[in-house]
Structure formats: C-alpha cells, structure tokens
Amino acid sequence: xxxxxxxxxxxxxxxxxxxxxxxxxxxxxxxxxxxxxxxxxxxxxxxxxxxxxxxxxxxxxxxxxxxxxxxxxxxxxxxxxxxxxxxxxxxxxxxxxxxxxxxxxxxxxxxxxxxxxxxxxxxxxxxxxxxxxxxxxxxxxxxxxxxxxxxxxxxxxxxxxx
Amino acid sequence: xxxxxxxxxxxxxxxxxxxxxxxxxxxxxxxxxxxxxxxxxxxxxxxxxxxxxxxxxxxxxxxxxxxxxxxxxxxxxxxxxxxxxxxxxxxxxxxxxxxxxxxxxxxxxxxxxxxxxxxxxxxxxxxxxxxxxxxxxxxxxxxxxxxxxxxxxxxxxxxxxx
Amino acid sequence: xxxxxxxxxxxxxxxxxxxxxxxxxxxxxxxxxxxxxxxxxxxxxxxxxxxxxxxxxxxxxxxxxxxxxxxxxxxxxxxxxxxxxxxxxxxxxxxxxxxxxxxxxxxxxxxxxxxxxxxxxxxxxxxxxxxxxxxxxxxxxxxxxxxxxxxxxxxxxxxxxx
Amino acid sequence: xxxxxxxxxxxxxxxxxxxxxxxxxxxxxxxxxxxxxxxxxxxxxxxxxxxxxxxxxxxxxxxxxxxxxxxxxxxxxxxxxxxxxxxxxxxxxxxxxxxxxxxxxxxxxxxxxxxxxxxxxxxxxxxxxxxxxxxxxxxxxxxxxxxxxxxxxxxxxxxxxx
Numbered sequence: 001x002x003x004x005x006x007x008x009x010x011x012x013x014x015x016x017x018x019x020x021x022x023x024x025x026x027x028x029x030x031x032x033x034x035x036x037x038x039x040x041x042x043x044x045x046x047x048x049x050x051x052x053x054x055x056x057x058x059x060x061x062x063x064x065x066x067x068x069x070x071x072x073x074x075x076x077x078x079x080x081x082x083x084x085x086x087x088x089x090x091x092x093x094x095x096x097x098x099x100x101x102x103x104x105x106x107x108x109x110x111x112x113x114x115x116x117x118x119x120x121x122x123x124x125x126x127x128x129x130x131x132x133x134x135x136x137x138x139x140x141x142x143x144x145x146x147x148x149x150x151x152x153x154x155x156x157x158x159x160x161x162x
Numbered sequence: 163x164x165x166x167x168x169x170x171x172x173x174x175x176x177x178x179x180x181x182x183x184x185x186x187x188x189x190x191x192x193x194x195x196x197x198x199x200x201x202x203x204x205x206x207x208x209x210x211x212x213x214x215x216x217x218x219x220x221x222x223x224x225x226x227x228x229x230x231x232x233x234x235x236x237x238x239x240x241x242x243x244x245x246x247x248x249x250x251x252x253x254x255x256x257x258x259x260x261x262x263x264x265x266x267x268x269x270x271x272x273x274x275x276x277x278x279x280x281x282x283x284x285x286x287x288x289x290x291x292x293x294x295x296x297x298x299x300x301x302x303x304x305x306x307x308x309x310x311x312x313x314x315x316x317x318x319x320x321x322x323x324x
Numbered sequence: 325x326x327x328x329x330x331x332x333x334x335x336x337x338x339x340x341x342x343x344x345x346x347x348x349x350x351x352x353x354x355x356x357x358x359x360x361x362x363x364x365x366x367x368x369x370x371x372x373x374x375x376x377x378x379x380x381x382x383x384x385x386x387x388x389x390x391x392x393x394x395x396x397x398x399x400x401x402x403x404x405x406x407x408x409x410x411x412x413x414x415x416x417x418x419x420x421x422x423x424x425x426x427x428x429x430x431x432x433x434x435x436x437x438x439x440x441x442x443x444x445x446x447x448x449x450x451x452x453x454x455x456x457x458x459x460x461x462x463x464x465x466x467x468x469x470x471x472x473x474x475x476x477x478x479x480x481x482x483x484x485x486x
Numbered sequence: 487x488x489x490x491x492x493x494x495x496x497x498x499x500x501x502x503x504x505x506x507x508x509x510x511x512x513x514x515x516x517x518x519x520x521x522x523x524x525x526x527x528x529x530x531x532x533x534x535x536x537x538x539x540x541x542x543x544x545x546x547x548x549x550x551x552x553x554x555x556x557x558x559x560x561x562x563x564x565x566x567x568x569x570x571x572x573x574x575x576x577x578x579x580x581x582x583x584x585x586x587x588x589x590x591x592x593x594x595x596x597x598x599x600x601x602x603x604x605x606x607x608x609x610x611x612x613x614x615x616x617x618x619x620x621x622x623x624x625x626x627x628x629x630x631x632x633x634x635x636x637x638x639x640x641x642x643x644x645x646x647x648x
Binding site: 070071072075076079095098099100108109113114115116117118119140141142 | 219220245247248249250262263265266267268269271272273274275276277
Binding site: 027028029032059060062065066067071 | 513514515518543545546547548549550551552553557560
C-alpha cells in the first residue's frame, strides 16, 4: 500500500464519520460559517446586522454583533433564534398568526418576552430535521427576512465533510 | 519653517479636524444644559416632565424628575432615551412601525420592556453621528414629542468647543 | 413707600412662604444643588460618582452620572437612594445588620434587588424628618460613605430661602 | 516646504497619534480574533467554554458557545463581560470585595443579576483605556480565570493597525 492509497482510505473513513447525514445538532463551527455568509450578504446590502444561531434546545450557540449594529438588535436576533426553534416556524409565519384576532394573538406575551413576531428568523433544517435556528436583526423587516432566508438557503453549502 | 512653527500648524489642523468634531459622546455637562433647556420649555407649556439623557451605549447619563411629574414617567423617559439610541430612530417613528400589521409589530415585547413605541424620544445627532438620546415623559404625547424635538433642535446651541 | 422698603417687604413675604420649616419633600432644585456639592467634593477626592437623590416615596428625583463613572454605579446609587428612605437608615448601618447571622440577613433578597447593604447612602433629614435620600456610588466604600455623609451634612446649607 | 508637503506631514503626524491609539472601542473583528485565541487555549486545557466579549458600553459584541459547553455558562460569560466593564475590574478582584463583611458585600444583588463575583472576567485594556471586556465560563474557576487572563494578555497581539 502506497501513500496515495492510504490517504484515500483515511479520507473515506473520515468522510463516513463526518458526513452530512450525521449532523443533527448545530455546532459552533457551523454557526460561525453560517454567520459569516449572512454577514457577507448583509455587507453587500449595506446592513449591519446582529446574527444569532441557536441549537435544537433553542439555546444560543453564537451571537455576532457587527460594528454599528443596533443595540436593541442583540435581544431581537437572539429571541428570533429562540422563537424559530421553540415554535418550529419562521418568524414571518408567526407574524400573521400573532396579529390581533388571529389564532396566536397573545403568543408574544407568554414566554417572558422571548417570542418575536416579525420577519428575520428561520429554523435551520437539514435532512428534514430542525438542527437549529437563525435570527437576523438590523435592517428593515424585508432585509432581515431576506438575510434569514438566505442563511437558511445556504445551510447545505456550509455543511461539508471535512 | 522651523520645528516650532510646524508643530503649531499641525496642532491647529488637528484642532480644526477634531473640534467640535471631537464631541462623539454625551457628557454630564452637556446633558445638564440640554435638560435645562427642555425643562424651561416645558414650564412655558405647563408640563412637568421627567427628562432623561443617554449616551452612545444607551446607558443613562442624567435623569431629572421635575416637581409633580408622574412617578411612571421615570421609567418611560429613561426607556425612551434607551430606545432612541438602541434603535437609532425617534420613538414617534417607531410608533408607526410597531402597530399591528406593520413591520415591527412586536418589537415592544422583545427587549425586556425597554422599548417605548410612542413619541417623546429622539436620538441626539451631532456631525451626522448619534452622540446620545433624549427621552421626555410627562405631558400628552404631542407635548412630549414637541419637547423631545425641541431638545434635539437646540443640541447644537448647547455644544460648545471648550 | 420707596423702592427699598418695597423690596424688603417682598423679600420677607417670600421668606415666610419658602422658609426651611416648610420643606418636607425633596424638590428637583434642591436635589440639583445637593448633587452639585457632592460632585464638587468628589472631584477634589478624584472620584467620578453617580449621585442619586430620592424623595419621601423612595422614588428618584435626580440621577447624575459623572463622566467616566462606572456603568454599574447607576443601579447602585439609585438603589442606595431607595434603600435609605425605604428602610430609614444609612446603608452603612444596614451593612452590619445584613451580614450572615445578623438580624436582617436576607433583607438584600426581599425587595427585587433594590436593597443596598454597603456604605454610600444616607437619609436626608430636615427638622427631624426624612425629606429624601442620597445615594453615591463610584469610589471605594469609604469614599462613597464619606461623600454621602458630606451630602447629608451640607443639606441645611443648600436649603435656603430664596 | 509647499502646501502638499505640509499636508503630508500633518497627515503622518495625525496618523502616528491616532494609530493604533485610535482603537478605543471593541470591534467584531477583534472580538473574533480574541475569542479564537481563548478557545484554542481552552482546547489545550480540555475545557469547553462560553466566551463573551463586550464593548465600552458593557454591551455584548460576540458570544461563542463551544460544543458541549454548559447551558448556564451563556449567562455567566455574558454577565462577566458586563461586570468587568461596568465595574472596571477583573471579576476575581470583585470576588474578594463581595465576600461577607467586605466593602462590596451585596453588590451581587443590586444590578439585576448581572454582577458576577468569581473569576473568569477581565477588562480589555489598550493604551491605558478599557476598550471592552472578556468573560469566560465553562471550566473550574481557576481555569476560567486563567483563560480570561490569557485573553487579556494576548489582546495586544490581536490589535493590529489596519
């Protein structure tokens, strides 16, 4: 067996161990890659966001406040990342449901101020399972929603076998 | 031109560049002058306000409760001064955005009760930068809004290069 | 009756209306004068304090954060001004009573985090009655205690007939 | 010497005066570099920390929860990063001051649960000024303290003039 063959075998074994199928929980490494993508996109859009990533326990894994972001966005981004895992839906979906006279009106009062009912948060879904949540705050609601959707869409690109 | 002369020129150029441009953060002295102006105006209007001034960290610098002001106005004025720096907009602007079916409906629930969504708070802007916030509470919403706007408008008069 | 005589009569009438004996409640004007005295003294000592003054309802009348004061001192000074009126004693007296195994151990847990059990707060007493409270935070405990005691001691000088 | 030459000299002098002296506030880029250093060190020590970095307003800039870190460490690290800026001292210094019968016993109850009184937090000092705070939580107190001290010590290496 030469060096090349050995390298291939090692690569395959590592591949099997780390392959996407196994990723069922957010990691700090993945959260950082995802946040970097969202922040890069935000820069193109001229937005200074706070980006928060949560895990399947709706607990924060990463919060990054870009320079000149809103102080208020820290809580908002964090709470969006909580909301999307805690309620298993994007915050823009919840927005409709939580208006006066709608089915979930009042949900915003029940969880100690952690439920956000406007756009900018998405569950992070891999292989049909929620592995975490993404919360973005700092632009207009449209911008935050676009950035969160963008983050959700590039998740697969960032989940890579090393 | 000798070294001394050069030093003087350098000093002058730096001075011009940095003064009054150098005022980038609220001070207690400036906050007091501003509050005095607002309170004088309030007296003319027959309003007993609480006046709060925050810095760029959205932390309080000064809170003054005029005699016979509402006890509740302490929190309201303080939170207005927080809100305008934390969200970089007047509270009367936020008022519109936070109504049911508007983009930021629900923002009032996400930051531990510190977000105020009616008039009476303005960011204090100098040389295009927010250097703090002003929150006024105690009159009608129109009166508080007028007083906060007045405070924002006289800021430059109160900023003097020492 | 000449101008001089008129001036004297006006002065006496004003005197009678405003005389010390009548002052039973903190005012913003008095709070400002007292805070200025404490801040002047603090400057001599090289301390940057937060100074808070409360009224007989243990509600804040004035909070002033000198430049470079501790962010944490805002809550501490405010809570000292609350504590001294709410419990009618200096915080240095409470310090002893609230230690483990002492009579009031636990008082620090009972009032929503508003009770301060170290020096730097004094009730403001005029004509044998508490008319408000003074809380100072920003130096060592000895310095805060000295500044609060100083404030209590000069209260009478600052209560003047206009 | 013509105008152009003078302008260049002025520019250089200003540059020297302001760089790296101009770094007076934490940035996300610097916070990331610092957190990476602390996490690398933690890995060597076998600790899974939460690392939080705050700015001069004691507001969070970055929070990173390494995989398998304690859920409780999120609040602890964040509050350490708050405490060290809000009180301008390492949390291990505050530990001594906040013991029963010591000058600041009770400080842990006065700021809404944000004051941490054990090791693992340090102010981040550059050119004699606090530019932010570092909070580390996840190991033993000795480990957290060592990691925070390490972060404080490598700050200069991570500050580079752009």
